[in-house]
Amino acid sequence: MSAAVADAFDFAAWSRAHLQATEDALSQWVGVDAPAGLGEAMRYAVLDGGKRLRPLLVYAASEAVVAAAPAMCREAAVRAACAVELIHAYSLVHDDLPCMDNDVLRRGKPTVHVQFGEAPALLAGDALQAFAFELLTPEGPAVLPTVQAELCRLLARAAGSAGMAGGQAIDLASVGRALTETELRQMHRLKTGALLEGSVMMGAACAQAPAAAREALSRYGAALGLAFQVVDDILDVTADSATLGKTAGKDAACDKPTYVSLMGLDRARAHALELHAQALDALAQPALADTRALRALADLVVQRSH
Amino acid sequence: MSAAVADAFDFAAWSRAHLQATEDALSQWVGVDAPAGLGEAMRYAVLDGGKRLRPLLVYAASEAVVAAAPAMCREAAVRAACAVELIHAYSLVHDDLPCMDNDVLRRGKPTVHVQFGEAPALLAGDALQAFAFELLTPEGPAVLPTVQAELCRLLARAAGSAGMAGGQAIDLASVGRALTETELRQMHRLKTGALLEGSVMMGAACAQAPAAAREALSRYGAALGLAFQVVDDILDVTADSATLGKTAGKDAACDKPTYVSLMGLDRARAHALELHAQALDALAQPALADTRALRALADLVVQRSH
Numbered sequence: 001m002s003a004a005v006a007d008a009f010d011f012a013a014w015s016r017a018h019l020q021a022t023e024d025a026l027s028q029w030v031g032v033d034a035p036a037g038l039g040e041a042m043r044y045a046v047l048d049g050g051k052r053l054r055p056l057l058v059y060a061a062s063e064a065v066v067a068a069a070p071a072m073c074r075e076a077a078v079r080a081a082c083a084v085e086l087i088h089a090y091s092l093v094h095d096d097l098p099c100m101d102n103d104v105l106r107r108g109k110p111t112v113h114v115q116f117g118e119a120p121a122l123l124a125g126d127a128l129q130a131f132a133f134e135l136l137t138p139e140g141p142a143v144l145p146t147v148q149a150e151l152c153r154l155l156a157r158a159a160g161s162a163g164m165a166g167g168q169a170i171d172l173a174s175v176g177r178a179l180t181e182t183e184l185r186q187m188h189r190l191k192t193g194a195l196l197e198g199s200v201m202m203g204a205a206c207a208q209a210p211a212a213a214r215e216a217l218s219r220y221g222a223a224l225g226l227a228f229q230v231v232d233d234i235l236d237v238t239a240d241s242a243t244l245g246k247t248a249g250k251d252a253a254c255d256k257p258t259y260v261s262l263m264g265l266d267r268a269r270a271h272a273l274e275l276h277a278q279a280l281d282a283l284a285q286p287a288l289a290d291t292r293a294l295r296a297l298a299d300l301v302v303q304r305s306h
Numbered sequence: 307m308s309a310a311v312a313d314a315f316d317f318a319a320w321s322r323a324h325l326q327a328t329e330d331a332l333s334q335w336v337g338v339d340a341p342a343g344l345g346e347a348m349r350y351a352v353l354d355g356g357k358r359l360r361p362l363l364v365y366a367a368s369e370a371v372v373a374a375a376p377a378m379c380r381e382a383a384v385r386a387a388c389a390v391e392l393i394h395a396y397s398l399v400h401d402d403l404p405c406m407d408n409d410v411l412r413r414g415k416p417t418v419h420v421q422f423g424e425a426p427a428l429l430a431g432d433a434l435q436a437f438a439f440e441l442l443t444p445e446g447p448a449v450l451p452t453v454q455a456e457l458c459r460l461l462a463r464a465a466g467s468a469g470m471a472g473g474q475a476i477d478l479a480s481v482g483r484a485l486t487e488t489e490l491r492q493m494h495r496l497k498t499g500a501l502l503e504g505s506v507m508m509g510a511a512c513a514q515a516p517a518a519a520r521e522a523l524s525r526y527g528a529a530l531g532l533a534f535q536v537v538d539d540i541l542d543v544t545a546d547s548a549t550l551g552k553t554a555g556k557d558a559a560c561d562k563p564t565y566v567s568l569m570g571l572d573r574a575r576a577h578a579l580e581l582h583a584q585a586l587d588a589l590a591q592p593a594l595a596d597t598r599a600l601r602a603l604a605d606l607v608v609q610r611s612h
Contacts, residue, residue, distance in 0.1 A: 034467035038475035094432060099424035118405035123475050126400060130466030133439050137459035148455035153443035160436030161340030161348065169344035169429050
């Protein structure tokens with residue numbers, strides 16, 4: 001981002017305001033009517049943690065299309081932002097279970113199954129997924145039915161077997177096995193990329209973006225999604241557990257294929273920068289109004305330390 | 307059902323045709339684009355098994371509102387029927403996992419985690435839930451956006467923390483603990499009832515039913531849902547594993563509260579008949595056109611042997 005643009009746009013303030021709106025909405029909505037301790041486990045899994053990158057992508061994409069968004073678009077965006085974070089949170093809860101990664105530390109806290117038990121953690125994940133779709137489909141005039149339907153479509157595809165769950169299945173099948181770069185890219189495109197790109201496209205849907213804007217945002221989201229995973233793999237070998245808030249070196253210890261194991265650290269770093277440039281290139285599209293938040297988020301993804 | 311009505315309505319033929327349509331659609335749609343063995347586990351969990359009661363309720367409710375349904379309503383109904391069955395199937399996969407009921411037999415076959423492993427079973431369940439919402443939100447003009455949004459809303463509520471998942475949480479918290487009849491009813495209203503009633507209401511949504519029809523169908527669905535669970539509890543103590551296609555006597559062995567343990571067998575049987583009568587009463591409503599399939603399904607629920 002150039003100095004001139006940075007002057008005109010205070011990303012820290014933008015980010016703070018949108019993170020607060022997301023936390024408030026999640027806290028108001030998640031697990032409130034859930035019986036028998038289920039709500040506590042759902043809230044533990046979702047509140048007070050995480051970078052909230054996916055919600056920020058929803059807002060940034062929506063605002064890139066419609067700079068001064070009308071109330072209906074903002075209501076859709078906060079629901080979409082929370083919904084995509086619920087899907088992300090449920091996937092972490094299930095990923096951490098003993099039959100999957102068997103991880104005990106997440107965001108610096110005991111994982112949900114360590115805190116509440118395995119069966120409650122399984123159920124909390126299931127309920128979080130359902131609640132994501134409930135948030136997207138409010139009764140009444142707050143969000144247009146066409147937007148509700150499109151948001152559900154985008155989220156379901158991003159979360160399902162041709163998206164996140166499919167990527168996790170490839171991941172599961174790949175432990176201890178050599179992957180080519182093409183296979184690794186395919187795995188991450190689904191496992192992490194689909195939901196990140198999905199967040200961007202849900203933002204576009206909230207703003208009822210025209211086709212040219214959607215096409216640009218889709219290319220941005222795809223590049224950003226891959227960049228995110230390359231950086232994740234780099235951090236897994238270069239950062240410590242305290243900084244990450246989860247167990248570092250886990251992938252290497254499990255003999256999981258990563259960009260670093262495949263390309264080496266230097267080439268992986270260069271690849272992350274290349275994807276960053278691709279993401280910014282995609283935004284140079286006249287159908288998009290204000291792409292500053294999206295640009296700042298691309299910077300954040302590549303420069304983050306955890 | 308009176309003899310005169312039975313003459314005019316061939317439930318066996320109706321049921322056969324709708325079951326075939328459901329099987330064909332599920333087989334065409336489920337797990338087709340899923341990578342790394344995920345699709346096989348999803349298909350194993352869903353195809354060739356189960357009574358398909360929930361899909362039949364969707365069709366029957368839809369046809370009770372609009373006897374000669376237009377193509378758009380039929381397309382919505384087959385998608386809703388499959389979606390609700392996917393949610394049911396995923397819940398069984400997760401319920402059977404070692405950390406939940408640890409069951410090895412389901413519909414006369416090894417459970418999904420026995421066949422494919424725990425982690426693939428967990429993922430298959432997760433992917434089935436996402437796919438349910440994907441089925442409800444096709445692109446293009448096949449199903450009206452308002453209907454898509456309403457179907458997602460109904461399914462998400464029925465499946466989530468104020469529905470099925472909430473009921474499972476109460477169930478989990480109740481093992482080895484005495485429940486009152488009110489608590490037991492609340493548990494089942496969520497655990498099984500919500501999705502059965504949800505099926506009926508999704509049928510109503512497919513047909514864009516007016517308020518009076520919805521109100522009657524909601525009362526029918528609520529009574530039917532409870533009747534189903536009472537009969538389930540009766541069968542758990544009176545039928546053998548081969549007939550049930552799952553492990554019989556399981557609830558008693560786990561010291562789970564049931565209608566039979568609470569009321570005794572005779573009162574439980576009388577209660578099932580009472581709920582059956584309530585379900586039929588609810589259908590006596592001029593806003594409903596042809597309720598014969600719904601009536602036959604109520605009979606089936608109460609008279610079933612498995």
